[in-house]
Amino acid sequence: MTNSAPHDALPPDGQMPSDEELDRLWAPWTPSEVTERLAHVRAPWCVAGGWAIDLYLGGTPRLHADIEIAVPRQAFPEIVHALPGFQWDVAGAGRLWPYAVAGKHPDLHQTWCRDPASGRYHLDVFREPHTRGRWVCRRDPSITLPYDEVIGHRDGMPYLVPEVALLFKARRTDARDHDDFARAAPQLTDTARNRLAGWITRLYPDHVWLGQLADAP
Incomplete structure (x- = not known):
């Protein structure tokens, strides 16, 4: 599962779970479950990563250790509102921080949804750059597309093209x-x-x- 970010100027401390710990902690939802839970979110969002490829291709998906979605960074509160009762951690450079500690860091975009009762993670939300209703690539802001060209659909499930x-x-x-x-x-x-x-x-x-x-x- 992805957990990357620049190492410079990161927030202090932060947990450093091993890959084995993360494998035990992740219990990812399926794309259909995510779509159902986020049915009332108005902001443009879509399944990302390997699941996006599987939704594009159709057929039998490969095995997935996690599930990622992308959403405009400023619209992340809509995702939080749609998932009451869960807590959020920010992931990057092999570390985890509570969202309250690292959520505003400009170089950290991965945000993991955690069940506080079980401690299991169910969803990784990528908070992505955007401007004037367009997606902006965080690795090169000259790469940009309108959201209707960034998001495809399979059986009602939105996916990153x-x-x-x-x-x-x-x-x-x-x-x-x-x-x-x-x-x-x-x-x-x-x-x-x-x-x-x-x-x-x-x-x-x-x-x-x-x-x-x-x-x-």
């Missing part, structure tokens, strides 16, 4: 990221493929995916 989901995966490229790319790339539209190739060229000009995008049918 694959070219955006894969752009974020391009930075890490562990085995799951390569697998998600291999499954999604042949199914991309020409527009999505050209967007992704252009964005990766700008951010990661030597990335191995660029050759595969150029060779895709």
Whole structure:
């Protein structure tokens, strides 16, 4: 599961759970359950990460250790309001802080929803940059799209379109990221493929995916 952020100027202290502890603590909801719980949220939000690729492709999903959604940063209170009784922790650089301590830090965007009774995490909310009703890429603010081009739908479940989901995966490229790319790339539209190739060229000009995008049918 993702837990990354710049190490400089982070809030002091913070818990540093091991990967084994996090595996035990996560009990992720499914996309359908998240959609049901957030049914009354008016802000644009969508399932992100590997689940977004699975929703785009349809069929049987791969195994997922967590579930992530993206929402405009200023609209995060709507998500909190829709999930009463839960608590929130901010994750980054392998650490966890209470939202009250680190929620306003500009370099920390991952926000984990925790059941205070069990201590289990159910949802990771990415609080994303935005301006004038448009999504803005936090890694390059010149990359921006209107929300109706950022969000697709499968059976009523909103998901991050694959070219955006894969752009974020391009930075890490562990085995799951390569697998998600291999499954999604042949199914991309020409527009999505050209967007992704252009964005990766700008951010990661030597990335191995660029050759595969150029060779895709």
